[in-house]
Amino acid sequence: MQAPLRQFGHRLEGLDYQPRQAAYGFLQRDGYLAIAQIGYTRFSYDFPGGALDEGETPEAAVEREFAEETGLVVRVVEPVGEVLNYFVHQDGTPYNNHCRFYEMEWVAEQPELKSEADHELVWMRPFEAMKRVKHPAYAWALLLWLRERV
Structure with a gap:
């Protein structure tokens, strides 16, 4: 029997x-992590990823979202973990996000695939990313991943 998923966020x-299904990825290069900087003047930070489209697998979703948000073509290496996270989307919809996290590998850079104008690729050291990502659930998943890598 699988243990229940850890719940993050505050239910208002x-x-x-x-319920919402989502997938996010950790891509590391030269000691830095790929991060989506979101916004135009005031920024929030997130791991590339997002909601699954209808009929899409989490693995396909995270690969697609990476391309749309960063212009990077990546491939899933392995799952890292999953959590539940209460949050209110920028459009006002409250979700309990079932987040799956994956280790990713770099395949290619294709800037023409980037379609989300308010997202920019930035690179951060893991500890800085842990402090800046907008949801504590995501920082927790990063910590799990980092513990396996040391």
Whole structure:
């Protein structure tokens, strides 16, 4: 029997949280992690990834999202872990995000694949990324991944 997933975030009274499936990736190069810097003047930081499209696997979703957000073509190496995370999307929809995290490998750079204008690829040291990512659940998943790499 599989243990229940760890729940992150705070459930706000009166909101109806919709289930949402999502996948995110950790890509490291030369000691730095690929991070999506989101916004135009005030920035938030996230690991490349996002919601699954209908019928899409988590692995296909994280590879697609990497391309759309960063212009990088990547491939899933292995799963890292998964959590649940309450959050309210920028459009106002409350979700309980079922987040899956994957270690990724670099395949190619194809800037023409980038389609999300408010996302920019930046590279951060892992500890800096852990401090800056917008959800504690994502920092927790990064810590799990880093512990396996040392």
